[in-house]
Amino acid sequence: xxxxxxxxxxxxxxxxxVVAVAVGVTRPPSGTGVADSARTxxxxxxxREDSHVLSDAGExxxxxxxxxxxxxxxxxxxxxxxxxxxxEYAGELTFVVRYFPIPSxxxxxxxxxxxxxxxxxxxxxxxxxxxxxxxxxWGEQQDSKAPLFRQFAQDLGLDMAxxxxxxxxxxxxxxxxxxxxxxxxxxxxGTPTFFLDGELLQPTSEGDxxxxxxxxVNR
Amino acid sequence: xQPSTAEPAALTAPSxxxxxxxxxxxxxxxxxxxxxxxxxxxxxxxxxxxLVADPSYVPSCSISPLLSCGSVMSTPQAELFGFPNPILGxxxxxxxxxxxxxxxxxxxxxSWYWIGLTAxxxxxxxxxxxxxxxxxxxxxxxCPYCMVVxxxxxxxxxxVLARWSRAGALPRWVGDYAVxxxxxxxxxxxxxxAVRFWDYWITLA
Numbered sequence: 001x002x003x004x005x006x007x008x009x010x011x012x013x014x015x016x017x018v019v020a021v022a023v024g025v026t027r028p029p030s031g032t033g034v035a036d037s038a039r040t041x042x043x044x045x046x047x048r049e050d051s052h053v054l055s056d057a058g059e060x061x062x063x064x065x066x067x068x069x070x071x072x073x074x075x076x077x078x079x080x081x082x083x084x085x086x087x088e089y090a091g092e093l094t095f096v097v098r099y100f101p102i103p104s105x106x107x108x109x110x111x112x113x114x115x116x117x118x119x120x121x122x123x124x125x126x127x128x129x130x131x132x133x134x135x136x137x138w139g140e141q142q143d144s145k146a147p148l149f150r151q152f153a154q155d156l157g158l159d160m161a162x163x164x165x166x167x168x169x170x171x172x173x174x175x176x177x178x179x180x181x182x183x184x185x186x187x188x189x190g191t192p193t194f195f196l197d198g199e200l201l202q203p204t205s206e207g208d209x210x211x212x213x214x215x216x217v218n219r
Numbered sequence: 220x221q222p223s224t225a226e227p228a229a230l231t232a233p234s235x236x237x238x239x240x241x242x243x244x245x246x247x248x249x250x251x252x253x254x255x256x257x258x259x260x261x262x263x264x265x266x267x268x269x270l271v272a273d274p275s276y277v278p279s280c281s282i283s284p285l286l287s288c289g290s291v292m293s294t295p296q297a298e299l300f301g302f303p304n305p306i307l308g309x310x311x312x313x314x315x316x317x318x319x320x321x322x323x324x325x326x327x328x329x330s331w332y333w334i335g336l337t338a339x340x341x342x343x344x345x346x347x348x349x350x351x352x353x354x355x356x357x358x359x360x361x362c363p364y365c366m367v368v369x370x371x372x373x374x375x376x377x378x379v380l381a382r383w384s385r386a387g388a389l390p391r392w393v394g395d396y397a398v399x400x401x402x403x404x405x406x407x408x409x410x411x412x413a414v415r416f417w418d419y420w421i422t423l424a
Binding site: 001003005007015026105106142 | 290
C-alpha cells in the first residue's frame with residue numbers, strides 16, 4: 001500500500017511538473033513577465049480596422065465591443081438587450097462586434113465564416129440577425145450546418161458565386177480566428193464578453209450594465 | 220507447547236491472508252465506486268429529464284463552455300442505445316453496490332459470480348472509454364458528473380482484476396500496484412484532456 005501511495009504521488013508530481021513546463025513553454029508571448037504581459041495586452045487592439053461596426057456614433061463616442069459566438073445561448077439571450085441598447089443610445093454609443101467561436105460549438109466557426117462572407121457583400125447585420133433568429137434550429141448539433149447557412153445567404157439574395165468563394169477561402173477563417181486570438185489575449189474566457197472603451201465589462205445585472213454605459217456616455 | 224502451535228499458524232498466515240482480507244478490501248472499494256457512480260448517474264438522469272422537459276434548462280454542472288453537461292447531454296452520443304446512457308449507470312451501479320455488499324459480508328462466492336462481475340465491470344470500462352473518446356475528441360466538452368463515472372468505473376474494474384491477481388489468475392503486480400494503475404490511468408486521461416483543450420486552459424491561466 002505504501003509503495004502504491006509513493007508511486008502514485010510521484011507520478012502525479014511528474015505530471016504536474018510536465019504540465020507546468022509545457023505551460024511555461026507555450027505561453028511566453030503572453031505572460032513571461034509583468035512588463036511583457038502589459039505590453040502584449042496593450043498591443044492587442046480591442047477594435048481592429050476590419051472589425052464590424054454595427055452602430056457608429058462617430059469620433060469620440062464611447063465604444064462597446066462584444067465578443068460573441070453565434071452558437072452560444074448566452075449570446076442569444078443577450079441579443080435583445082444589445083439591440084435595445086443600440087436603439088436607446090443611437091448616436092451616442094458605437095457598437096462593435098467581434099467573433100469568438102468557441103471550439104466546443106461545432107458550428108460556431110461555420111456560422112462566423114458565413115457571417116463574414118455576407119459582410120464581404122455588405123450584409124453583415126442581416127446575416128448576424130439571421131443567425132440569432134435561427135440559432136435554435138441549428139445550434140448544439142455536431143454535423144456541419146454550412147449548407148443551411150448557404151441557404152440563408154441565398155435567402156438574403158447574396159451573390160452566391162462570391163459567397164461560395166469567400167467561404168472556401170482560408171483567409172476568411174483566419175480573419176475569424178484573428179478575432180478569437182485577440183479575444184484570448186484580451187482575457188475573454190467565454191461569450192458574450194463586453195469591453196467598454198477598452199475595459200473589460202463584468203456587469204452583475206442588466207441594470208449594472210446600463211449604469212456602466214450611462215456613465216460612459218455621461219448621462 | 221503453546222508457542223510451537225502458535226508458530227505454524229503465524230507461518231501459514233501470510234499465504235492465507237491475501238485471500239480473505241483482500242477480498243474484503245475489494246468489496247469496500249467496489250462499494251465506494253458503486254455508491255459514487257450511482258449518485259453521479261442518478262444526478263445525470265435527473266438533469267437529463269429536466270433538460271428534456273425544458274430545453275432552455277441549464278444543468279447544475281454547466282460551469283463553462285468546456286465544463287458543460289448541457290452540451291454533452293444533448294448529443295446523440297448521450298443516447299447510444301436509443302435511451303439516455305445514465306439509465307445504464309443507475310442500473311449498473313446499483314447492481315455493483317449489491318455485489319459489493321455481498322463480498323463484504325464474507326460470503327463464499329462461486330467463481331461464476333466473480334466472472335460475471337468481471338464481465339460487467341469490463342463492459343462498463345469499454346463503454347466508458349468510448350464515452351471519453353467521444354467527449355474529448357468529438358463533442359469537445361467535458362461533463363463533470365460523467366468524469367466521476369469514468370473514474371469509478373475504471374477503479375471498480377481494476378479492483379476486480381486485483382482480486383483475480385490475488386487468486387493467482389493474474390500476475391501478482393496487478394494486485395500489488397492496483398492503486399498505481401488507477402492513478403496512471405487517470406493521469407493519461409488528464410493528459411489527453413490537457414492536450415486537447417490546451418488553448419482553453421491557457422486562456423484561464
